[in-house]
Amino acid sequence: xxxxxxxxGLLMEKELSGYDIKMVFExxxxxFFDGSFGMIYPTLRQLEKDGKIRxxxxxxxxxxNKKMFFITDEGRKEFQQYLQSDVEKEVxxxxxxxxxxxxxxxxxxxIQKWMEEEIKRKEADIEDLLxxxxxxxxxxxxxxxxxxxxxxxxxxxxxxTLKRKLTQLKKKDALE
Amino acid sequence: xxxxxxxxGLLMEKELSGYDIKMVFExxxxxFFDGSFGMIYPTLRQLEKDGKIRxxxxxxxxxxNKKMFFITDEGRKEFQQYLQSDVEKEVxxxxxxxxxxxxxxxxxxxIQKWMEEEIKRKEADIEDLLxxxxxxxxxxxxxxxxxxxxxxxxxxxxxxTLKRKLTQLKKKDALE
DNA sequence: GCTGACATGTAAGCAGTTACATGATTAT
DNA sequence: ATAATCATGTAACTGCTTACATGTCAGC
Numbered sequence: 001x002x003x004x005x006x007x008x009g010l011l012m013e014k015e016l017s018g019y020d021i022k023m024v025f026e027x028x029x030x031x032f033f034d035g036s037f038g039m040i041y042p043t044l045r046q047l048e049k050d051g052k053i054r055x056x057x058x059x060x061x062x063x064x065n066k067k068m069f070f071i072t073d074e075g076r077k078e079f080q081q082y083l084q085s086d087v088e089k090e091v092x093x094x095x096x097x098x099x100x101x102x103x104x105x106x107x108x109x110x111i112q113k114w115m116e117e118e119i120k121r122k123e124a125d126i127e128d129l130l131x132x133x134x135x136x137x138x139x140x141x142x143x144x145x146x147x148x149x150x151x152x153x154x155x156x157x158x159x160x161t162l163k164r165k166l167t168q169l170k171k172k173d174a175l176e
Numbered sequence: 177x178x179x180x181x182x183x184x185g186l187l188m189e190k191e192l193s194g195y196d197i198k199m200v201f202e203x204x205x206x207x208f209f210d211g212s213f214g215m216i217y218p219t220l221r222q223l224e225k226d227g228k229i230r231x232x233x234x235x236x237x238x239x240x241n242k243k244m245f246f247i248t249d250e251g252r253k254e255f256q257q258y259l260q261s262d263v264e265k266e267v268x269x270x271x272x273x274x275x276x277x278x279x280x281x282x283x284x285x286x287i288q289k290w291m292e293e294e295i296k297r298k299e300a301d302i303e304d305l306l307x308x309x310x311x312x313x314x315x316x317x318x319x320x321x322x323x324x325x326x327x328x329x330x331x332x333x334x335x336x337t338l339k340r341k342l343t344q345l346k347k348k349d350a351l352e
Numbered sequence: 353g354c355t356g357a358c359a360t361g362t363a364a365g366c367a368g369t370t371a372c373a374t375g376a377t378t379a380t
Numbered sequence: 381a382t383a384a385t386c387a388t389g390t391a392a393c394t395g396c397t398t399a400c401a402t403g404t405c406a407g408c
Contacts, residue, residue, distance in 0.1 A: 001269075001271040001274055005274075006274065009274075009277075009278045009281075012278070012281060028277070029274075029277075031268060031273075032268050032269065032270040032273040032274065033269060033270070033273075033274060034267065034269075079281070080281070083275070083278070083281060083282055083286075087271050087272055087275060087290055087293065087294075088271035089271075089297070090268065090269065090270040090271065090272060090273075091210065091267075091268070091269045091270075092207060092208050092266065092267070092268050092269075093177075093208065093209060093210075093266065093267045094208040094209070094266040094267075095177040095263050095264035095265075095266065096263055096266060097207075097208040097209075097266075097323045097326065097327075098177055098181075098182065098185075098205075098208065098209060099259070099263060099319075100319040100320070100322045100323040100326075101185075101204070101205075101319065101320055101323050102185045102188075102259070102319075103317055103318065103319025103320070103322075104317055104319065105185075105188060105255070105256070105259060106259055110259075111319060114263055115322075117263065118263075121265070141279060141280055142279065142341075142344075142345065142348070143275075143276040143277065143278075143279025143280065143287060144276070144277055144279070145341075146276045146279075146291075146337075146338075146341050147273045147276040147277050149337050149341065150273065150276075150334055150337050150338070151273075153333040153334060153336065153337040154330040154333050154334050154337075156333065157329040157330050157332065157333035158326050158329060158330050160329065161322075161325050161326050161329040161330075162322075162326070165318075165321070165322050165325065168318075169318065172318070
């Protein structure tokens with residue numbers, strides 16, 4: 001799965017501008033995908049050159065003009081090909097878990113601070129996903145629901161584990 | 177957190193060869209970090225050039241010679257600097273969750289297959305983490321325990337969610 | 353006049369990956 | 381012989397990020 005596949009996938013439903021795409025990345029994909037403007041605009045340009053999408057300039061009032069991109073039949077074909085490829089293994093890169101692994105080179109108060117920060121980050125993520133769930137509840141597809149519920153469940157499990165371990169750490173620290 | 181920081185971190189404890197480092201990446205960091213030989217060897221070369229590590233060639237019998245790398249005081253300093261930097265937000269890139277989101281462009285049997293495959297992958301990951309837990313139990317540090325338990329808890333939560341949603345999907349499918 | 357949301361883009365660089373290339377040694 | 385494990389490396393490429401650059405329009 002590349003940025004290109006995701007951009008095509010979003011255009012499958014309706015035409016979007018580069019800016020719109022960035023908004024979707026931030027609102028919906030935050031917990032399992034990321035993409036910057038520096039990736040989006042060059043990708044759109046390349047897709048247009050390849051005949052996978054076409055452009056229409058739309059005048060707006062009250063806002064600057066935008067360039068809307070529509071997927072072509074060629075583009076739909078490419079997206080279907082992506083869906084037929086093997087599912088890639090998920091990639092996680094966690095600085096927090098790495099620091100846990102290297103914990104012996106830090107002191108207990110630092111470890112504790114990192115764990116508390118991670119709990120806060122993840123609790124905020126859970127809040128965010130729950131509010132999305134509430135907002136979309138009506139129109140949501142089964143599969144979108146799966147992606148949301150997995151996010152909520154895994155973050156919740158992480159927070160619970162962290163809170164349990166934090167209590168252990170504090171007990172251990174008080175004894176010494 | 178870059179590959180460079182992780183390599184230095186591993187050398188904090190004891191000297192290792194490039195090959196040894198790769199083995200650690202595969203055995204211990206699998207679920208939150210990845211690094212190839214193509215990253216490891218150039219990184220070691222650069223670290224040596226920068227005076228952060230030094231090399232010693234070790235003859236082995238029964239095996240090819242290896243180049244062992246030792247961290248220097250300069251190197252320890254750089255690693256401590258990494259530990260003092262802000263914890264980076266974790267990055268997840270999941271092709272599986274993306275396909276869930278784009279589920280409406282696939283059929284139910286494909287979605288079901290993807291979910292079943294993901295359950296299998298994650299169950300294998302859980303088994304793997306549990307066996308590591310058993311193997312290391314005695315010598316494990318508190319922080320290593322945290323990183324293992326988070327892995328086990330989050331994967332378990334994902335598998336449970338997927339199984340629940342899969343049951344829902346099958347019921348829904350049977351009704352239609 | 354300035355801030356903030358909306359909007360588009362480029363260029364340089366980075367942190368890797370992928371594919372290739374080589375070779376020792378042991379076990380089958 | 382030949383596969384498997386151990387071992388080291390390079391070169392080309394890629395898919396992005398970061399920083400920069402520019403501009404519109406609304407509301408305060």
